Amino acid sequence: MQFETLPGFREFYPEACARRNHIFSQWRKVARAFNFSEYDAPVLEPLELYIEKSGEEIVGQLFNFEDRGGRAVAMRPEMTPSLARLVGAKANGLKRPIKWFNIGEHYRYERPQKGRLRAFYQYNVDIFGEAGPGADAELIALLVQALQAFGLAVADFKVRLSDRDLWLLMLAAEGLDSDASAAVLGIVDKLERMDREKAVEKLCPIVGDEADAFLSRIEAVIAIRDFDTLSAHMRSLASEGDIADQIVARLQEWQELLKRLNAAGAGEFIQIDLGIVRGLAYYTGFVFEAFEASGAGRALAGGGRYDALVKKLGGPEMPAVGFAMGDVTLADLLDSKGLTANYVQSPDFIAIIGGAEARDAAMADSAVIRSMGYTVEYPLKDQSFGKQFKEANNKGARFALIYGSDEIEKGVFKLRDFASGAEKEFPRDALAEVIPELIASGLES
RNA sequence: GUGGCUAUAGCUCAGUUGGUUAGAGCAUCGGCUUGUGGUGCCGAGGGUCGCGGGUUCGAAUCCCGUUAGCCACCCCA
Structure with missing residues (x-):
């Protein structure tokens, strides 16, 4: 009887294993350089944990089963829910800001393709307990340095930076309520891969006959690449009142974030791009994704603020910001850039x-x-x-x-x-x- | 879940209009007297031609199915 590896799972022969470990050691080194502490959590979790966070639809994408005790369980598809539970349970006793990272294998029952397998490693880095843009800046700076650690430079990758808060303010200024805004963000997220006509069609039930003009305004925002233009655009939306005040306050946080990123040496990697909103709705503020410089391929890493999630999963109120980077896309990129060293280990x-x-x-x-x-x-x-x-x-x-x-x-x-x-x-x-x-x-x- | 392409040795690939015992390079192993180097020379092992069925006197080759891989869509926490 001959057995084969399950689809989407990998075997690591020594050379591949050495390469994998090199990736891990760079990840770990950078996280430690920023004084983040490493933690770990179970690979198998209650199915309910993921349903609670992502909804019933998630089950179709999980390796899940019933254990011998009749419990519905799932192999972890991501780290964030487990992490939120860990932090939530000890929240009152942990020194803040809580700066933690993990390197672990995750499992998703999806059709394997380029940059995506069913079992993959992820580098999860998170900061809890700090609501200000300083935490976002620290995390993005860490992300940039983690990619630089592999020899990737400005010509190789960029971090696209966006902000769900700013979007919500913008849509509020358009007169949309929160449900309508969420629906619009769902469409913005897919705009890059969607025909314009189809987008207009989808916007119609939300904004009515005006959909074409509305989409044009959205496209204009997405095209913005520098802060001054963004700032001017936002200020033009509301000259006075509550929304105007919030816009001004938020723009100040943007300035603070960008200032710190520049100071940390990460500024040249940042590209303002409101086209990024990140699908699932639990993100609450700044969001970002790292891409190969040309923008081709899948995201190398993605993250953002999720200030409401810890509470949703049973913990206390706890601001949070984090990102995850996968080993598959990263290894593909390193290969294509010729940055894959020869990891054969030789004796002295x-x-x-x-x-x-x-x-x-x-x-x-x-x-x-x-x-x-x-x-x-x-x-x-x-x-x-x-x-x-x-x-x-x-x-x-x-x-x-x-x-x-x-x-x-x-x-x-x-x-x-x-x-x-x-x-x-x-x-x-x-x-x-x-x-x-x-x-x-x-x-x- | 849908669609396209692919499948011959560990790897990269040949294999004629269907015709005898399926080949090469690389890799592996052994040898070239137990005192010196990625070369060199000699030799060996390794294949149910992804799997199952069909057509045919005869199938790696043609047909159908199936599985896996790759790619795209859906999704992407």
């Missing part, structure tokens, strides 16, 4: 063994070197010198430790530096002193 030393007595010496010395934290390997069966050297080269070893009958007799080992070709004998007694020097500076020819 390979022992070349000339006989039974030599093997004992080589193994004893290897034990010492290994305890110092360096990598040593030797052939597990006796082989000719020629073959052993060839092998050492294939494996990319930096040094050969040569143990032949001559060396054993003299109580030495011969060291060969493959880069320089230089060879030198060292007394075996001096092994522990010699090794760190060799690692540091090699052997001169």
Whole structure:
């Protein structure tokens, strides 16, 4: 019986695994650089947790089943609900702002395609307990740095920045109530992939005959790429009254956000783009998505404010902002940019063994070197010198430790530096002193 | 869930109008006397031609179905 991997699931042979771990280590390094703490949560959760957050429709996209205790459970499709529960449960005892991150596998029952599998890793980074734009700025700066850590630069990616608050104010100024506004945002989210005629058709029941002109105004807003234009546009919508005041206040938060992003060195990656609103309705303020610079492909990462979610899932009132980045799209991008390093792992030393007595010496010395934290390997069966050297080269070893009958007799080992070709004998007694020097500076020819 | 393309060795691919025992390169393993390097030379293993059915004297090749992969749509937390 031959078994195959389930559709959308991956196996990680050593090279792929090394590459995956490289991605993880960069993610972890950047999160730690911003002093975020790593947490983890169960892979299997009550189905209800996801229904509560996303609605009944979500079930069709989950790996869910009934466990032996009759509980309806699901493999986690995302981290946010679990995280909201963790934070909610301890909210009163946690020092704020709460800055946490996680790297974990997630599962979605969807048709696999480019940049999307059924099991994938996500980097989740969140800040809780800080309502001001400082938290948004910190998070976006972290996102930018996380992508830069892989060698991606301004020419490679951008972060499209938008704001649901500003949209709601704009739509309120148009005279729409909150339901109508939500419906319009749902359409804005799909505008990029929708025919103009179809969009007008969809807007008709909401804004009436005026739909075409209304859409034109929306398109004008989406085309805005700089803050001054955005600011002027927003101010022109309402000159006085409640909405005007809110617009002014919100624009100040925008200024603060942009100022901080510039100060953090992330400014050049930011592209104002109100076309981003992010589908599901729980986002409440600034929202953003990272894309390949040309805008092609799926989003590399996405996030934003979700000030109401912790409470919705049973916790206290808790402002929150976070983003998630997937490993699949990221790895695809790194491949296409030629930034996928060769992650083959090579040993520092390979022992070349000339006989039974030599093997004992080589193994004893290897034990010492290994305890110092360096990598040593030797052939597990006796082989000719020629073959052993060839092998050492294939494996990319930096040094050969040569143990032949001559060396054993003299109580030495011969060291060969493959880069320089230089060879030198060292007394075996001096092994522990010699090794760190060799690692540091090699052997001169 | 819908549609398009694809499927031959571990990988990349040949394989004639349907015709004998399905090939190559790379990779793997072994050898080229147990003292020196990614080359070189010799050799070996490895295939139910995705799977199932059909047409035919005969199918990797033609037809139908199915599964998987890729791509697009739907969706994208």
